[in-house]
Amino acid sequence: MKEKVERGQFYTVEDYWLTDRVLKFIKDSGEKTIYDPFAGTGEIFSALREKGYSSFFGLDVDEELGWEINDSLVNIPKKEGIIVTNPPYLAKQSASRKGLNLDYFKGTTYDDLYLIAIERVLEAGNKSVLIVPESFINSNFKDKDRLSSITIIEENPFVDTECPVCVLSFDGRKKGFSEIGIYKGENYLLNLEELEKMRLTPKRSVKIKFNDIDGWLALRAVDSTDPKRKISFSFREELDYDFNKRLKVSSRHMTLIDIKVDEELREAFIEKANKRLEEIREKSNDVLLTPFKGNRKDGVRRRRLDFKTARAILEETYREVLK
Numbered sequence: 001m002k003e004k005v006e007r008g009q010f011y012t013v014e015d016y017w018l019t020d021r022v023l024k025f026i027k028d029s030g031e032k033t034i035y036d037p038f039a040g041t042g043e044i045f046s047a048l049r050e051k052g053y054s055s056f057f058g059l060d061v062d063e064e065l066g067w068e069i070n071d072s073l074v075n076i077p078k079k080e081g082i083i084v085t086n087p088p089y090l091a092k093q094s095a096s097r098k099g100l101n102l103d104y105f106k107g108t109t110y111d112d113l114y115l116i117a118i119e120r121v122l123e124a125g126n127k128s129v130l131i132v133p134e135s136f137i138n139s140n141f142k143d144k145d146r147l148s149s150i151t152i153i154e155e156n157p158f159v160d161t162e163c164p165v166c167v168l169s170f171d172g173r174k175k176g177f178s179e180i181g182i183y184k185g186e187n188y189l190l191n192l193e194e195l196e197k198m199r200l201t202p203k204r205s206v207k208i209k210f211n212d213i214d215g216w217l218a219l220r221a222v223d224s225t226d227p228k229r230k231i232s233f234s235f236r237e238e239l240d241y242d243f244n245k246r247l248k249v250s251s252r253h254m255t256l257i258d259i260k261v262d263e264e265l266r267e268a269f270i271e272k273a274n275k276r277l278e279e280i281r282e283k284s285n286d287v288l289l290t291p292f293k294g295n296r297k298d299g300v301r302r303r304r305l306d307f308k309t310a311r312a313i314l315e316e317t318y319r320e321v322l323k
């Protein structure tokens with residue numbers, strides 16, 4: 001199991017990732033060979049064989065898989081073809097907690113193996129398609145301007161793990177963010193420039209304390225599987241949750257917040273904060289919020305509101321209510 005996690009050996013068994021648009025991007029590249037530098041059990045090749053491809057080239061570190069051996073997190077050899085892959089995912093924090101090898105993280109600011117893998121793929125110079133965690137969208141990856149599009153996949157393509165994913169199509173050409181579309185399946189949502197403009201940064205102008213057991217304001221920060229119980233601010237008494245027993249300094253899903261608002265203004269404050277949150281969700285098609293594993297019962301991806309964005313919403317609301 002340790003090796004499976006360390007090598008990110010979770011295979012892309014279902015081909016939900018191969019939407020018509022992604023397939024068109026692969027075909028439009030004009031390349032005849034599909035090149036997977038993290039080939040695993042060859043699931044990417046199987047999906048593309050069904051679409052008429054017959055020339056494949058795979059690499060992997062695991063000798064048992066039968067491909068040419070290569071450490072593709074260090075270097076991907078330049079070859080003919082379009083790179084189509086699902087690289088290993090492993091957060092540095094999780095690797096460190098589990099006592100796994102941290103060598104790949106030396107000398108990089110990236111905190112997950114999949115980000116290092118994308119960098120190596122771009123260095124190889126080919127057009128490429130990568131299946132990666134959807135959290136890429138809110139990551140610090142520096143070459144987002146070489147993307148052609150991002151496609152969010154709501155269905156789970158794995159059988160032994162559940163990680164919200166998206167498909168990155170890189171044509172390698174540097175361009176303005178307004179030219180890079182974000183899609184959900186086949187549907188266009190918005191472009192990367194519009195998304196970046198919506199990103200909220202707290203000004204730290206108001207004193208706000210999260211995970212404070214004396215806080216009057218509660219935040220359900222994760223969508224529940226029941227579509228009616230979405231992320232929202234409320235009075236603490238309104239949530240059926242034993243904060244006294246369960247609130248910790250590390251809590252990220254349910255929290256109590258201390259912010260100085262007079263009692264008679266609190267109801268209006270909550271209403272306005274929730275309205276602003278809904279507006280952000282609607283305008284960004286939810287993409288600005290962190291994806292959370294497992295979908296809601298209606299098939300829509302669950303989301304988490306990170307405390308940085310929550311803080312920015314509360315600051316805005318504070319200025320509006322108390323002006």
Ligand SMILES: C[S@@+](CC[C@H](N)C(=O)[O-])C[C@H]1O[C@@H](n2cnc3c(N)ncnc32)[C@H](O)[C@@H]1O
Nearest residue numbers: 011012038039040043060061071072073086088
């Ligand atoms: C997430 S799996 C994906 C496999 C396949 N592309 C798919 O989609 O089913 C990642 C694969 O990368 C391989 N791998 C992990 N680290 C590697 C490295 N440093 N160099 C090459 N392959 C590596 C693993 O052995 C595993 O087969």
